[in-house]
Amino acid sequence: MKKENNFKSTHFFKNITLLSLMLYGSIIYAQKFRFYYELRFTPNSSQKEIRKVDFYILDYDTKTNESSFYSSNYVKNDSINKKINSLMKVSSVTVNLNGFKNSFIKEIITKRNDVYNIYSTIDGDFYTYQQEAKNTWKLGSENLKVLDYNCKSADISFGGRNWKAYFTNELPFNSGPYKFGELPGLITKIYDTEKEFEFSLIGVTKIDESVKFNFSKYIKVNEDKYIKQYESYLKDPVKSMKQGTIITDDGTKFVMAGGFSKSEIENEKKEIYSRLSKDNNCLERDSKKCKVRNSILNSK
Structure with a gap:
């Protein structure tokens, strides 16, 4: 299928x-x-x-x-x-x-x-x-x-x-x-x-017009600052969920009334690490982002 x-x-x-x-x-x-x-x-x-x-x-x-x-x-x-x-x-x-x-x-x-x-x-x-x-x-x-x-x-x-x-x-x-x-x-x-x-x-x-992205919401940082933020997320990927928020793949946030239980949060954390481990092949495998990602995932 x-x-x-x-x-x-x-x-x-x-x-x-x-x-x-x-x-x-x-x-x-x-x-x-x-x-x-x-x-x-x-x-x-x-x-x-x-x-x-x-x-x-x-x-x-x-x-x-x-x-x-x-x-x-x-x-x-x-x-x-x-x-x-x-x-x-x-x-x-x-x-x-x-x-x-x-x-x-x-x-x-x-x-x-x-x-x-x-x-x-x-x-x-x-x-x-x-x-x-x-x-x-x-x-x-x-x-x-x-x-x-x-x-x-x-x-x-x-x-x-x-x-x-x-x-x-x-x-x-x-x-x-x-x-x-x-x-x-x-x-x-x-x-x-x-x-x-x-x-x-x-x-x-x-085409007459390109897709219009809202780039004004993006915070300008240097690459090293971005990598530090990415590393922080990988160490605690359910930080937002602990605050009762679901975040989709494109960055959209949804606040859920009542939040989530500890077991739901722990299960989601395992799911995130499992998904990241399954998709572990970096297109740029010598990049800073890939090296940080593999270092953290390999320690789990």
Whole structure:
């Protein structure tokens, strides 16, 4: 049944490629594009036979050379959020949060002037910090066709992994999924040589407006400050629940009348650590965040 669901989702996104053959001729007139990526990944480093699929969106403005990368679930969860907010106004209502599908990459990543802005939530608190774009590529000689685009290869060492990418000059944008970019064309496919993570372009369309995120609620910090906050959360992931608050994956808070019992809190703590341990494979395994996470989880 899971395979069937994945196929349907992929088929849906592939329908978005109807403009693929027409885009190049009209590209100089367009200003904003939306690129849809499929991510196939191995969530657990010790169980490589288990694979999952997520979908992500890259909005790109050709006029300003700015981009935003985020999970497609942000769009889906927004409508669910509004529904739950209306339900929470009714007393004694039980809200089913199963509609909030988790994303493997939870951050919103924007790029402007060769700087990545990382927007992340930690237990309901919103933080943003910056990282410089440091992609140093070695151009290759391999060719590949992705969708209807002719692509060339390039290699890079990033995040403690070796990656092979394919990019196309037919979409002459120096952008790509996640924190990958700085090639003379859009990245259409990129995977690490261990085949644990693979992004593939599955759809392209022109848009009038990008998704409007409320970035004003994010607190600006440096990366080290963010890591300290993340470490504090991992050491006590049920701190908010002790105060009678449920926090969804996108940082939305719901205060529950009467709070929670000690057994409910303890069970939730075990569930959180279990879930984090199952999804322990970091895309950037040499990052500060990954090292802190693994250090704490390995001690549990």
